[in-house]
Amino acid sequence: MSASHPATRFFSGSAILSLILALGVLTIGGCPSVPPDGNGGGTTEKIFGGAETCMACHAENHSDWSATRHAGAMDTLAGIGQDANESCVGCHSVGFGSGGFTSVAATPELAGVQCENCHGAGAAHAADPGNLELRPVINMSASLCGECHNDAHHPTFEEWSLSKHGSALEGLISSGFAQDTCLECHSQDYRYAIERQAEGDMDIVVPTTETASLSLECATCHSSHGGVDQEHQLLKPIASLCGECHTQGEEALPGNTPHHPQLEMLLGTGAVQEDGSALDKTHTHSTLAATDEGQACAQCHVVSHEVEDPNEGNPNVTGHTFNPFDPEITTHQADQYTGCTMCHGTAETADALRTVLQGDVVSRLAALAPYFDVEDALYIDPAGLDEADALLLANAKFNYQFVGADGSSGVHNPTNARAALDVAESIVATLSGS
Ligand code: HEC
Ligand code: HEC
Ligand code: HEC
Ligand code: HEC
Ligand code: HEC
Ligand code: HEC
Ligand code: HEC
Ligand code: HEC
Ligand code: HEC
Numbered sequence: 078m079s080a081s082h083p084a085t086r087f088f089s090g091s092a093i094l095s096l097i098l099a100l101g102v103l104t105i106g107g108c109p110s111v112p113p114d115g116n117g118g119g120t121t122e123k124i125f126g127g128a129e130t131c132m133a134c135h136a137e138n139h140s141d142w143s144a145t146r147h148a149g150a151m152d153t154l155a156g157i158g159q160d161a162n163e164s165c166v167g168c169h170s171v172g173f174g175s176g177g178f179t180s181v182a183a184t185p186e187l188a189g190v191q192c193e194n195c196h197g198a199g200a201a202h203a204a205d206p207g208n209l210e211l212r213p214v215i216n217m218s219a220s221l222c223g224e225c226h227n228d229a230h231h232p233t234f235e236e237w238s239l240s241k242h243g244s245a246l247e248g249l250i251s252s253g254f255a256q257d258t259c260l261e262c263h264s265q266d267y268r269y270a271i272e273r274q275a276e277g278d279m280d281i282v283v284p285t286t287e288t289a290s291l292s293l294e295c296a297t298c299h300s301s302h303g304g305v306d307q308e309h310q311l312l313k314p315i316a317s318l319c320g321e322c323h324t325q326g327e328e329a330l331p332g333n334t335p336h337h338p339q340l341e342m343l344l345g346t347g348a349v350q351e352d353g354s355a356l357d358k359t360h361t362h363s364t365l366a367a368t369d370e371g372q373a374c375a376q377c378h379v380v381s382h383e384v385e386d387p388n389e390g391n392p393n394v395t396g397h398t399f400n401p402f403d404p405e406i407t408t409h410q411a412d413q414y415t416g417c418t419m420c421h422g423t424a425e426t427a428d429a430l431r432t433v434l435q436g437d438v439v440s441r442l443a444a445l446a447p448y449f450d451v452e453d454a455l456y457i458d459p460a461g462l463d464e465a466d467a468l469l470l471a472n473a474k475f476n477y478q479f480v481g482a483d484g485s486s487g488v489h490n491p492t493n494a495r496a497a498l499d500v501a502e503s504i505v506a507t508l509s510g511s
Pocket of ligand 5: 249252482
């Protein structure tokens with residue numbers, strides 16, 4: 078579990094108990110917090126209403142949710158004769174052990190993963206929807222999903238906790254350069270508030286760098302209710318999902334510094350020719366992201382594998398570390414070349430290609446660095462150049478930074494990376510007279 082995200086440390090002990098605690102404690106800005114039973118102190122005989130109760134007023138959420146695997150989670154157990162197994166039903170039903178589901182026969186309306194698993198018991202709210210004290214909570218913390226999406230069978234939460242997405246807010250704040258607008262790609266509660274505001278909810282409190290509390294959670298990529306066309310309840314096709322943040326953006330042009338241009342690099346765009354016009358260089362890797370279908374970034378970055386008899390020391394891998402290439406993460410990683418073998422045959426082949434390419438790109442970047450380093454004797458000072466040459470130099474610098482900022486040392490698009498470096502080297506050779 079991540080030591081960095083306070084919300085993840087909070088949860089331990091019984092899954093159900095901490096789920097209930099979570100519902101009471103982790104609310105987002107602007108939402109009233111409610112006591113653990115979700116009833117806000119109201120008095121009703123039965124605190125959990127069941128999804129059918131909610132349908133009357135939240136028809137769209139209900140119909141979206143009905144088509145998700147959550148809705149059928151008890152049917153899944155029934156299908157294998159495990160719907161009476163007490164060690165299984167807790168994560169496949171509502172409120173088991175805390176006043177909700179007891180058995181399929183007695184409480185059929187609480188079978189499956191439902192609204193109240195995520196929003197807290199809501200019978201009192203359903204009976205008195207105008208009462209703000211009784212409003213169900215909206216909880217977007219990954220630790221809520223992690224109450225069930227954990228353990229060796231599906232350690233999605235554990236892996237996410239190890240990922241940079243799990244600490245993206247902390248990473249931003251600790252950089253010392255944080256501004257509120259940075260939260261757009263670094264914090265889920267900020268993203269959610271902005272979205273609600275765009276939809277016309279002017280009461281929502283938009284978090285700042287001081288108040289934002291959520292990093293990039295499950296809900297950043299997954300729709301909690303379904304109703305999307307993508308597999309696995311993903312909010313968008315994968316290339317646009319990852320590419321919404323992993324992009325240098327349209328304003329990144331020579332003269333500016335490109336940041337995280339992974340989408341552009343993969344697609345073969347983003348770099349410039351000597352005259353500053355676009356350098357378009359696609360590669361077979363680009364085809365992974367060229368359409369709105371397909372695995373795109375997930376082909377190489379979200380790779381899962383199942384093991385024979387999953388246990389703590391030998392868990393399944395869900396791919397939610399997002400970086401199987403990170404040597405710092407040693408547990409919960411599939412083999413880093415799982416995503417490559419489909420095209421490259423064996424891991425050895427992919428590894429050999431990667432080693433040669435990355436070695437080459439890294440050394441070419443290192444050879445270019447001195448020309449842009451004020452401290453270095455080879456530094457080319459733009460102030461000493463005429464306007465045309467200064468523009469040329471800016472183009473070279475942009476390509477040099479583009480290849481570096483991509484972070485894959487050429488792998489995302491070997492053709493694009495090499496061509497961008499060719500341009501930079503040629504300009505530098507001309508201007509330095511070498
Ligand atoms: C009789 C109608 C009614 C029923 C039944 C009902 N709700 Fe609501 N619910 C509302 C209204 C009205 C609001 C406020 C909508 C708004 O402010 O835009 C609301 C708001 C919510 C919110 C959003 C809170 C927020 O901060 O935006 C959630 C979550 C919610 N309900 C969940 C449920 C769940 C779960 C059930 C079933 C247990 C349920 N509701 C049943 C009428 C109802
Ligand atoms: C109460 C336990 C529980 C909670 C809380 C929970 N899930 Fe699930 N989830 C399940 C179970 C069980 C299944 C599998 C149901 C089945 O296939 O029968 C599932 C399935 C899914 C799937 C479908 C997987 C696929 O291959 O299509 C997604 C996506 C998912 N959950 C995401 C989430 C997210 C995101 C959250 C938090 C916002 C969350 N879940 C919270 C128990 C839970
Ligand atoms: C800690 C919570 C939890 C418990 C306990 C639990 N499950 Fe699940 N179960 C899940 C989640 C989460 C998923 C969805 C996993 C995914 O798609 O990544 C799931 C999915 C499943 C599936 C769908 C097939 C699959 O693997 O995708 C089956 C079958 C299943 N569980 C059976 C069981 C049985 C049998 C038990 C008891 C021995 C059990 N579960 C106990 C959380 C749990
Ligand atoms: C797996 C967890 C999960 C389940 C199951 C779930 N919700 Fe939600 N719900 C969320 C999260 C997270 C948000 C806030 C982010 C978003 O809008 O996707 C939310 C937002 C809402 C909102 C406020 C925004 C809106 O869409 O109007 C309402 C109302 C709501 N849910 C009702 C329901 C109802 C009714 C059900 C059951 C039919 C349900 N939810 C099932 C997690 C869940
Ligand atoms: C368009 C989305 C987006 C915006 C806006 C954004 N970032 Fe990021 N940031 C990212 C992505 C994606 C990564 C990871 C990229 C990588 O590792 O190549 C990242 C990584 C980082 C990192 C850690 C990695 C590193 O470079 O050391 C820091 C620190 C950071 N951003 C700071 C900021 C600051 C400060 C701002 C606001 C001035 C900001 N970010 C705005 C998307 C964004
Ligand atoms: C950065 C985006 C992102 C985040 C954050 C994220 N996921 Fe996913 N998730 C994906 C993608 C992409 C896939 C599909 C992978 C594929 O198609 O190979 C996926 C697949 C899944 C699946 C279905 C595949 C499986 O393993 O059974 C489940 C369940 C799931 N995610 C749950 C979660 C939960 C729970 C969290 C939070 C702990 C989470 N995800 C966080 C992007 C994300
Ligand atoms: C909402 C914005 C956002 C989305 C969507 C997103 N990311 Fe990220 N990603 C980030 C940020 C921000 C970081 C850097 C966090 C840090 O270092 O503090 C990051 C980090 C990463 C890293 C680790 C980089 C490193 O330096 O180790 C990888 C790999 C990654 N993301 C891949 C993906 C993939 C694949 C997807 C789609 C399935 C995706 N991301 C979706 C914002 C996002
Ligand atoms: C063909 C496989 C492949 C595809 C497709 C792919 N990547 Fe990568 N990615 C890699 C490899 C290999 C690395 C280099 C890892 C290393 O050397 O540590 C990498 C590096 C990264 C890094 C930097 C990680 C770090 O440690 O600094 C980020 C961020 C990233 N990729 C995000 C993405 C995003 C977002 C997409 C989709 C737009 C994507 N990748 C598509 C294979 C791929
Ligand atoms: C969709 C199929 C596909 C996938 C998936 C894929 N590659 Fe490639 N890759 C190719 C093709 C085709 C080429 C170009 C022909 C060649 O050089 O073998 C290539 C070229 C390369 C090159 C450049 C060789 C050179 O020096 O020009 C490297 C390095 C590479 N791939 C690494 C990887 C890695 C690492 C992965 C997984 C993380 C991966 N590829 C996944 C199809 C793919």
